[in-house]
Each structure stands twice: as structure tokens, then as C-alpha cells.
Amino acid sequence: MLFQGLLSLIAYLPLAGALLLLFFPKDAKKGIAYFATGVAALDFLISLPLFLQWDSSLAGFDERTIERLDWIPSIGVQYIFGVDGISMLFVMLTTLLGLIAVLSSWSAIKERVKEYYVFLLLLQTGMLGVFMALDLFLFYVFWEVMLVPMYFLIGIWGGSNKLYAAIKFFLYTLAGSVLMLLGILAVYFYYGARTGVYTFDIALLHTLGADPGFLALSKWVFWAFFIGFAIKVPMFPFHTWLPDAHTEAPTAGSVILAGVLLKMGTYGFVRFSLPMMPEATKLYAPWVLALSVIGIIYGALVAMVQRDWKKLVAYSSVSHLGFCMLGVFALNVNGINGGILQMLNHGLSTGALFLLVGIVYERRHTRMIAEFGGLSRQMPVFATIFMIITMSSIGLPVLNGFIGEFTILAGAFLIPPEVGISVLGWELGGKFWAVCGVTGIVLGAAYMLWLYQRTMFGPLDNPENQKLSDCSGREVLYLAPLVALCFWIGIYPKPLFNILDKPVAQIVQQLQGPAAPTGVAESLTPSRR
């Protein structure tokens, strides 16, 4: 039942829901929460056919869903919505996490309920637009518009230091995106001057990848896009907004931030930087790789010394996203496949981790790790779910994290020697990056298991903790799908790889130029494993 207009329906349904919510009386708190949940659930349901009926032989965008309208013809802006395998998966992630975020807010949000759900639904529309837009201008509009509801979510319903965190988040990301805007403008005018067609159509702009005249400009444009995306990812050293924003945001905000917002940065690299500026990407890949592995190790080390549960999870995001970037900038099929899969994995497992912190925080109003201990006795269900998610996060086989990390490392090994680093005349090549990545995994296991040990095991000696109640039915309900997906991806990831294979192969081909074959990277296509 894929039809034209489905994407717009998915994207704007939350917006419509938000507008309708405005007519609700302020005090009908329950009704507002139910209605918002209904909207989010409906949105998830209508997005399901995208996944279920996906034609994985598609390399490009699914013509069945593409929508194209003239928007501002006098400057060549079109309204183009469409998804390929990559963005379809992110759309699914967004609708799923959107629903879970709404569900998780029922009891957590007690003040200004109406505004809260309005902003949450608006945010949903903005994020979906980012993943669906195939016109750079449209993409940019969604990319920025989404900052406003997120700003309010952190600023109004956040923790003690919410104002600082909210403003920092907004300013940081805006500073990055306006620089990206300059990059967009440069591409737009270059393409217009060269072809006489002024357009933001991504499919047309991608052809610049094969244009040798674009190389000189693309060396600048690459960095303009890089800053925009890297702040969002966030990559070291642009990550400092993240711990503040993630820690201060309300639970649902953190889930959305970690689960979806960060993915926009990595998605941006995959969608724009790589195919549009292949030469510049290859040229600067070592720098990006270096920042990625610094992020992996630095993030993990900082996470290890956190005393705040939520902050620990936040820093773990820096580390995990570094991993995703390592995969993407391996610039081969395995690396990119793994990078994208790991983004989804991170969305699921870190989303779940934030939800778990939120559950405890709602009961105890503290997130200090030292306050807890022995919770597994009081909250067995919680402890079980937390264990599964912890294992997923550190990459235990049978769970999703392992698949992503393995594929990324397989890609990292194949990074050609000239991109690597030589020590004492020894060309380490891809092995160097892979080794750095593995260090991150080890550290990740350390801080997560230590966290688990400190909170779940040991004596239950804090009297406050002895009164804690276990997960409620609603809480299990919204955690269950995440746990199930972790297992599913861990045990049988083939459907996902099938969906990713073709579009990723196309990106790799664009990277290697039109003539060259896809090369050695093909030999270890994970779907054949």
C-alpha cells in the first residue's frame, strides 16, 4: 500500500496532531497524553508499510513514494520527499522512538502538559522531514526548525541546569548549521553557474561528484558541511554541548536526542558529503578518522569517571557515535553498512538506557550512581532489561551491538594503507584504526559493566531504595519492543543488510568514481556471512 503522499502523511501527521492539541483544555492532562500517544502510534503504524513492503533491490530512491512539487520556483527550490533504504530505516527509527518517547512521558511530565506534547510532536515532524527531504533547501529548513521544539523541551522540562543546557544546545547546533548553509549556497551557485539550472535537488547535485572542476571548491564545502554535521554527531572536539543537553533534558528528550537527533549528523555525511564530494572526502578521511577514534576513546574514558548515571550514558554516546563515524569514513561497503546499522543500534540501546535512567529518576529524583546499589533485588524486571541493554551496548554477540561493531571493524581493516598511519616505517593502514576502535569496545565494556555492578549489585543498604517499585506495565510495554529489536538485529540482521546493501554499494561506487569496480570491499559483504 505504498502510495504517493505517504511520506508527507507520515511527516505531517504529528504536526496536525500538535495543532489539534492546541484546542484541548489545559487541565485535560490525561486526554492530552492519550491523544498524543494515539497520534504517535498512528504515525508509527502508517510508516510500517515502508519497511514491510520495501523493495530491497532498489539502489536509489523509491519512485513509489517520491513527491515532487515546486515550492519557490524563482530560486529553484522544490519540495521533494523520498526515501531510499538508508533513510527509510531512519524514518522507522524515528516513528518508533517517537511513540516510545510519548509513552515514557505519561507520568514523568506533570507541568505544562499540553505544551510538552505539542513540542514533542512538532519535533517528530521536523526529524522526519530531515530524513525524507531530497532538496537541500528543504532539508536545511527541517534541520533547523527542529532545534526550536528541542530547545523548549530541554529549557522548560529539563533538570536543574536546564537554561544553560538548552541555550548551549541551540547555539552550538545553529553555529554549525549556518556554516553548512554557506556550503549549501556555494554548491548551489556552482551548480547553477555550471549548468544554468539553479536547483537544490539532491539527485542533480550528486552529479557534482563526477565533476573535476568542483574539486577545488569542494575542499572548502566539505569542511562547511563537516562542521554542521560533526556538531550534530557530535564528534570530538565539538561534543561539549552533548553531555549538558542529554543530562538536563527530560527523559523523552534524551531518548530523542540520542536516538534520532545525533543520527542526523552521520546521516548527513552519508547522504551529502560522501556522494557529492567524493574526492574531498577521500582526501580528508584520515582527519575525520582520527577525530573519530579520539572520540571513541575519549568518550569512553570520560564516561568511566562519571558519577551521574545519565551523564555516563551521554558520554557513552560520544564514544558510540565515534564508532559510527569510523565505519562511515572507512569508505567501503562494510564500513558504511556497519556505520549505518550501528546508528540504528545506538538509537535502540541508548534510547533504552535513557529510558531506564528515567524510570529510576522518576522514582528517586536523583541520578547519582553512588545513591544506588543492589537494585536488582528490589527491581528484578528492571535489572533484567537493563542487563540485556547493557550487553547490547557493549557488543555482546547475539545482540545488535555486536553485529554493528563487527561490521565496522571489518570495514576499518580494509582501509587502504595510505589512509593509515605508519609507525617506524611500518604501514599500519586500516589495522591501526581497527585497533583504536577495539580499545573503545573494551573501555565500553568496562564502564557499562561497572555501572551495572554499582547500581544493580551489592547490598541494598540505602533505605530510600528499599521502597522502589519495579517497572510498571506501561514501562515494560515501551521497553519491550526495544529489547526485541536488539535481539532480532543481533540474531538475524540479514533483512536490514539486504535493505542497506544496494544504496550503500551505490554510494561506494560514487566514491570510487564511475569507472572503477566496487573493489575488494565486496568480498566481505556482511549479508553473505
Add this chain to the structure above:
Amino acid sequence: MEPTVAGLLQDSIFILPELLLYAFAFLILIVSALLPPQDRKMIAWLSLVGTAMIVPMVVRYARQLEGSAGSPVFSGDVAVDGLGFFFKLIVLAGGLLSIMISIRYLDIERMQAGEYYALIMIATASMMFMASSLSLLMIFVSLETMALSVYILVGFLKENRKSNEAALKYFVLGAFSSAIFVYGASLVYGSTGSLQLDAIAKAAVPGGEGVELTVVGLILITVALGFKVAAVPFHMYIPDAYEGAPTAVTAFISTASKAAAFVVALRVFVTGFPGLFEYWAPLVALLSAASMTLGNVTAILQDNMKRMLAYSSIAHAGYALMGLLVAGQPGAAGDFGMKAVGVYMMVYTFMNIGAFGLVIMLRRRDLVGDLVIDFSGLAKRSPVAAFTMLLFLLSLAGIPPLAGFMGKWYLFGAAVRGDWAWLAVLAVINSAISLYYYLRVVVCMYLKDPLTDEPFSTSLPLNAALAIAGVMTVLLGIWPEHFLRLATFSWSLASAAGP
């Protein structure tokens, strides 16, 4: 060609809207003298109607052009072209909205007076003349007529010391800059032998005879125009003038009068001195860089809403100067720069008047309501008012999909297209900085508790003005095509292709 009386009469038809507006202003003066004081409010409505009637006339004239360049009248002193009509519509919109937000303001200040509206109308008509001036003399005369009316308006709150101080500063510096302008114009006249811009353009070329003198004149004119558009370092009087002036007048001078100054600058630089681009470009680039940086950084420190908006308007002038800079370049880039300035002024007029309108709305006689903290808890007191203000602030910060983003898109685009990379980078960094102080107001509105529970009263014209400004701010962002075409249709004849 010697002008004849018949010819002059024939040409007068093209300045009929301006003449009618002047006539109406004087009529208002007479009527207000005849009316008893308690009926003075009628004058406000009368002037509103009078100014509004001019709008369809101008639209009609613009339509008659049908995309042709149009030939100047009055021996080449007065332009009949798209650029002129477009800016005339902008200043008319600014004038109309200012009158609408004035009515309530003057009630609060108990200063309801016919002169006030008459002066706004005279100033508006003079700005319309500025938009179509093609000679330095014409520019000077219309500029002065406008400025004199505005000096009085700024000092209109006779009892208020700040208003008096503002008017004095505005007057002294305004007169100073006018003198500089005249001096520059006389030097240009001496070396090129003409006051008409197209004749100047022919003589003012690098290596031409006596071009050194022309360059000195050009620099002086640049300084004078720098005063008029409120660019750093000629901005010193702006914060005081904006703070002291009646808020409605501040709204008026920060939008309409700025738009008029920019169209004059476009005419002078682009029509008059394209040959000397290499001389004025670095100057304008420096003015632009200094204005946006200093304006934004200083705005962060302000606690008074009007002062903050004053510094923000300096910053916005800095952005717009980028467009002016690129407009001087030949070919498609120049066209784009022109359009960028036009679009930006249109966008800025609506969003800035809107922001000032909200400041007026919060004002009460005993509680001034000009401080940023006076916006505290506005979302609780009136969600609609808070949301409207949010729209204006986000638009001023350039967040899509609001009007301000379209304006910035054009200006940044102009800088990129004109190869002013450093300026473009500086501009985007500045626009990120500006978000900080706009958000301070948002924080007050949405995250703080109200200082008072008193309901604030508003009025129909103020609400209407805010509604118009709000709708335009959204519309120009989401559905700008129609308005962009308006800005495009007449003055991009040089290059039909491309934006």
C-alpha cells in the same frame, strides 16, 4: 532638453502618490486644529485611511511597468522603475503599520495629536521620493525632508527627558551627516560636472580626469550614508535615539527609514559609482563587518528591549550592507545583491515592527514595560502574544521557515555569489551569536514567572498590525514565491536566467 511647464505637469502624474500623501498630511494638520481634543483619535483613523489609499495607487503604477525598465521623468531626476516602486511599497507598509501601533501608544502617553500622524505621513512621502531619486540633489532634499520630520517625532514626548535627549542627539548627528553628504556631493559635482547619477557614472571611472576628487567625494558620501543606515562606526546615536524615542517612532525609523536609506545607497553606489567599485567596496565591506559584529556583541549586554533591538538593527544593517556590496558587482551577481537588499528590507520591516508592537503592547503608564524582564511569563499571561513575539524573534534570528531566514538566505547567498567568503563566514557566525540575545527574551516569556498578573489591554489597530506583521513573517518564510517575484520582476532585466 529644457523642461517645459507642460512637460513638468505631465511628469507630475508619476509623483502623484507622494503629492497626495503630502496633501493629506497637511489636511490632517488643519483638521486636527479644528477638532476638539477628545476627538483627536479620529485623526489617527483618518491618517490611516489616507496612507492606505496610496498603496493601491503605487501598486497600479508598478503594474503599468509590466517588467519594463521605465524611463526617468523630471529630466532624469526621478526614477520610474521597479526598484523604486518596490521600496515605496516597503516604506508605505512601514508607515501604515507604525500608524497602527501608534494609536494605542499615544493613548498611553496621553499625547494623541494630529501633528504626530501628519509628520509620519510627511516622512513616508519623503521616503517614497528617496526611493525614486536619481540625482544627488533630489536625494538630499528628500532625505532632509524625511529627517526633519523624524527629528520631531523622536522628541515627541515633550515631558520626557530621554525623548528630548534622543531627539537632540538624532538631530545633531543627522545634521552633521547631512552636511557631510552635501560636501561629498559638491566634490563629486565639481569633478564630474553633474549631480545626476547616470552622468556621474560615466565620468567616475578609474583613471578618469579628476577622479581623485570624485573618490574623496564618494568617501564622504559613504560616511554620510553610513550614518543614515546606522552602520558602525557611525552608530553612536542609534541606541540612545531608539531608546528615547516613542516606541512607535522607533519602529518606524528602524524599518521604513532604514529601507529608504538603503534604496538611496543602492542608487548612489550601483547607479552612480559602479566604475569606482574597487574604491567603495572595501569601505562598505568594513562597515558591514564592523556593524554586524559590534551590533550583535553589544546587543547581548542590553537589558532594555528597545536598546537591544537598536543594536540588533545595527547588526541587521551590517547584513544588508553585504547585499549592497555585491549589488555593485557586474552581471548576475550584482542583480542578486540588489534583490537580496530588497527582499531583506521587506522582511525586516514586518518582523521588526512586529517586535516593537509587542513592546508597545506590554507598556503601561506606570510600568514602562521596555525591559527584557518585563516579558517574563508572557506565555502564561497571554499565550498568543508570546507566540507572536516568538515568531518575530526567531525570524529576526533567521530560523526557518520564517521570513528572516529567506532574507538571510538571500544576503548570505549574495556574499557567497560575490566571492566574499570571509564576510559570509563572519555573517553566519554573527547570526548564530544573535540567537543568544533573542533567546533571552524567549527565556523570559516561556520559562519565567510573570512579574504581574494584571491583564494588559490592547487595541484593535495594534492587534491588527501585529496580525499583519505576524502573517507576513510566516508567509514570507513559507510561501515567499509571490513576494520574491514582486522583488524580481522589474529590476532583474539584465539576466533573465537564474535567481
